[in-house]
Amino acid sequence: MLKKIVNILQKFLINNNNDNSETFESFLSNFSNLKLYQSQIDMLSFLLSSSSQKKAIQASTGSGKTLAYLLYSLYKLSIGSVDHVIISTYSKTLQEQILNSLKSFFNEEATVLKGTSNYICLDKFEENKENFNYTNFIPPHIREKVKVSTDYCRPDYLPLCNFREECEYINLISTLDQKKIIIINHYLLSIVKKFSNKKVILIIDEAHTLNKITKKIIFTNEDFLPLEEPNPKNFDSLRKYNLALEKYYSQLKKFKLASRLGITQPGSYDISLENTINFDDIFEVLFVSATLPDDLPEEIDSLYLSDQRSWEGINIVVKDVNYKYDNYYDVFAETIQKAKSQYDKVIVLCTNHNQLDFIVKNFPECLVPGELSPFEVISKLLQGETSLVAGMNTFWTGIDVPGKKAIIMSKLPFPAPNNSSDQEFLTGYAHMFKTFKQGIGRMLRSSACCGELTILDNRVVKFPEILNYLQELEMKGASLYIETEKNFQKKPQLRVIK
Numbered sequence: 001m002l003k004k005i006v007n008i009l010q011k012f013l014i015n016n017n018n019d020n021s022e023t024f025e026s027f028l029s030n031f032s033n034l035k036l037y038q039s040q041i042d043m044l045s046f047l048l049s050s051s052s053q054k055k056a057i058q059a060s061t062g063s064g065k066t067l068a069y070l071l072y073s074l075y076k077l078s079i080g081s082v083d084h085v086i087i088s089t090y091s092k093t094l095q096e097q098i099l100n101s102l103k104s105f106f107n108e109e110a111t112v113l114k115g116t117s118n119y120i121c122l123d124k125f126e127e128n129k130e131n132f133n134y135t136n137f138i139p140p141h142i143r144e145k146v147k148v149s150t151d152y153c154r155p156d157y158l159p160l161c162n163f164r165e166e167c168e169y170i171n172l173i174s175t176l177d178q179k180k181i182i183i184i185n186h187y188l189l190s191i192v193k194k195f196s197n198k199k200v201i202l203i204i205d206e207a208h209t210l211n212k213i214t215k216k217i218i219f220t221n222e223d224f225l226p227l228e229e230p231n232p233k234n235f236d237s238l239r240k241y242n243l244a245l246e247k248y249y250s251q252l253k254k255f256k257l258a259s260r261l262g263i264t265q266p267g268s269y270d271i272s273l274e275n276t277i278n279f280d281d282i283f284e285v286l287f288v289s290a291t292l293p294d295d296l297p298e299e300i301d302s303l304y305l306s307d308q309r310s311w312e313g314i315n316i317v318v319k320d321v322n323y324k325y326d327n328y329y330d331v332f333a334e335t336i337q338k339a340k341s342q343y344d345k346v347i348v349l350c351t352n353h354n355q356l357d358f359i360v361k362n363f364p365e366c367l368v369p370g371e372l373s374p375f376e377v378i379s380k381l382l383q384g385e386t387s388l389v390a391g392m393n394t395f396w397t398g399i400d401v402p403g404k405k406a407i408i409m410s411k412l413p414f415p416a417p418n419n420s421s422d423q424e425f426l427t428g429y430a431h432m433f434k435t436f437k438q439g440i441g442r443m444l445r446s447s448a449c450c451g452e453l454t455i456l457d458n459r460v461v462k463f464p465e466i467l468n469y470l471q472e473l474e475m476k477g478a479s480l481y482i483e484t485e486k487n488f489q490k491k492p493q494l495r496v497i498k
Contacts, residue, residue, distance in 0.1 A: 027075050036064070039305050043068035047286070052301035054279060056207070056287040060307035061441025062449075065288050066101055069203055076201060077180055082283060083198040085181045088189055089205040092118070094398040095183045096375040098205070102181065110181035113172060113188060119148040122163035127239050151253075152246040160238060186213045189277050199283040206397065207287040208434060211295070214270040221266050223254045290441060291434050312477035313450035314443055316470060320458045320483035323411050328456070332410065333362055335454055339406035340388060343451060345381055347401060348390035348408045349439050355410045359390045366390055374399065396439040402446040409439055411457040412466075433465060440473070458483070 036044075043057055043065065059065050073085040087098055095112045102110055124146040148169045158164055165171075176182060176194065184191055186209065192202055204210065230244040263269060279285045279297050287296060296302075321331045336359065339346045348366075350356050359366050366388040367377045374394045378401060381389045391399075396413060413435040415428050443453050460466050461482060474480040 027078055028071075031071070034067070036067070037309075039308070040064040040068045042305060043303065044072060046303040047072045050301045052299070053283070054285045054287075054297055054300040056292055056296055056300050056302040057305070058289060058292040058303070059305040060309070061290045061438060062444045062446070063305065063307065063309070066098060066205070069205075069286060069288060070098075070102060073181070073201055073203065081199070082201050084177075084179070084195055085201045085203065086192055086195070087181065087183045087203045087205060088186050089183070089398075090186060090209040091374075091394045091398050092185065093374040093378075093394040094206065095185060096373070097398065097400055098183050102183075109179045110183070111172065111176075111179045112183045113176070113191065114185070115187055116148040116150060116169060117143075119167075119169040120146055121148045121152060121169075122166055123161050123239065124152065124243070126163070127243065149246060149250070151249040152242060154242075154245075157242050186210060187215075192277055192282065196281065201284045201286065202279075202282050203286045203288060205288050207289040207296075208291045208293050209397075211293060214272050216268055217254065217257070217271050218268045219254060219258060219263060219266050223251055223258060223266075224264070227252055227255060290438065307476075309444060309447075310477045311444060311473050314473075314477075315452040315479045316455070316473065316481070317452065318455045318458065318460045318470070318480075318482040322457045322459055329358060332358065332456060335408055335456065336363060336388070339408060339452070339454070343404065343406040344384070344387050345401060345403070345405040346388045346408070347381070347395065347399070347405060347442065348388070348410065349395050349413075349442070350390055350392045350410045351413050352392070356390055356392070363388055369394075396435050396442070399442060400445055401442065403448055403450075405443075405449070405451045407439075407443055407451070407453045409436075409453070409455045409457070412436060412455075412459055413439065429463075433463075436466065437469065440469075 039059055040063070043059065046057065047055065047069070057065060057069075069087075073082075073087075076082045077085060089095055089098065092114055095114070099110065099112050120143070128145060148167075153161075153167075153170065158170070161167075176191070177198075182191075186204075192200065227248065229248055230241065232241045235241040235244065257271070258264070261269075261271070285297075287300070292302070292304075319331060319335070321328055325331075332355070336346065336348065340363075348355075348359060350359070356368050360368060365386060367380055367386045368390050369377055372380070374391055377389050377391065378399050380386050381401060389395075412432055414432045440453065443449060443451065460470070470480055470482075
């Protein structure tokens with residue numbers, strides 16, 4: 001395999017002043033046990049041959065994009081072409097998966113950086129510990145009170161904080177420049193500015209999600225009232241004064257945001273986060289996705305790979321039911337029960353909490369994200385500690401379960417509508433179709449994958465684009481059975497997956 005890779009890539013390295021076939025061959029020899037798909041060889045060839053500062057790769061889910069860009073990045077680090085690699089993705093689960101992939105063959109400094117709300121402020125916890133009484137798991141409503149925030153950890157307060165040396169978040173931020181690889185999510189892209197004087201490869205994984213970066217902000221009546229900055233004389237401790245200041249600055253931001261956006265009524269609002277990163281200022285940028293967005297930067301070198309993998313050994317069943325039918329939950333339960341009787345790994349892709357609640361009530365052994373992160377839930381499935389897991393969002397776009405399995409889609413993943421306009425339907429449909437294909441992609445993660453994928457939504461036949469996509473998979477070897485009113489009583493004639 002190593003010799004084949006080198007022979008294919010050699011012609012792209014001969015005329016490069018910094019990289020050459022000998023150094024790349026030497027680099028690859030460290031990973032001689034890795035087996036690469038042809039698609040990964042094509043991606044590496046593209047990345048090494050392109051001289052563009054901005055590159056993009058579109059390749060199907062499960063085609064090995066992560067390993068390809070990790071090998072490319074590690075090679076660039078190994079020869080000193082770049083100082084740091086920053087990988088940005090859509091969710092915390094994907095961050096953990098990338099780090100897990102990296103650890104299998106990379107021992108240098110790499111870290112995951114999450115948003116501040118994922119870290120506990122020991123100073124806040126000390127102030128409130130008598131009221132908490134929690135050890136291992138801190139409930140969400142308590143965590144909200146003790147999470148790290150930049151409004152609390154202000155530069156003028158940090159030197160006075162008794163827990164500064166022990167703070168996980170502050171220590172992580174202060175040592176970022178020592179990490180060769182940093183894995184962030186799209187909400188933290190502004191961190192790239194801290195490396196403005198360094199040569200950085202910025203990899204935007206799941207690039208199609210960049211335009212979906214929103215933050216849910218809840219406005220209360222209090223957020224529209226005039227604000228008065230707290231007076232330190234009214235507090236008996238510096239910590240209590242700092243807590244009051246944190247609340248003041250947080251409300252001030254919301255007050256200004258409401259004024260800027262014209263929000264005048266209490267409620268929950270999805271606020272789009274502005275991307276303030278200028279990709280032209282970064283040494284090298286790579287956009288990667290199964291479906292690249294239309295608004296990529298100009299002067300970009302792109303590679304589009306079609307999915308040539310075989311879907312042999314995979315059954316796809318579309319049930320003649322949908323969430324509006326009276327018997328929907330009966331079919332839902334029957335489908336899960338049948339999958340459990342045939343497979344050791346069953347994954348249910350849900351679209352709302354009602355579906356999750358139903359599964360947990362009827363299948364108590366099912367693990368769902370909550371106390372455990374999505375990544376931890378999937379890890380327990382892979383380790384055989386459970387045979388049934390269910391989840392939303394990340395489960396559609398960011399989990400990796402190789403081998404034999406059953407996947408159940410609760411329904412087509414349309415986003416919840418805000419109104420009934422034609423434009424919103426078109427936007428929602430485009431979002432649904434991308435998420436649907438991402439969900440389908442959870443099935444084929446490696447050449448050893450096989451099993452059954454069941455879609456509990458007969459609306460599939462109403463959308464030609466979805467139907468054509470499933471039929472394309474059938475042409476690639478999948479067994480496709482679509483129940484309709486006409487053949488609803490018939491049993492699917494599918495291969496038995498052994």
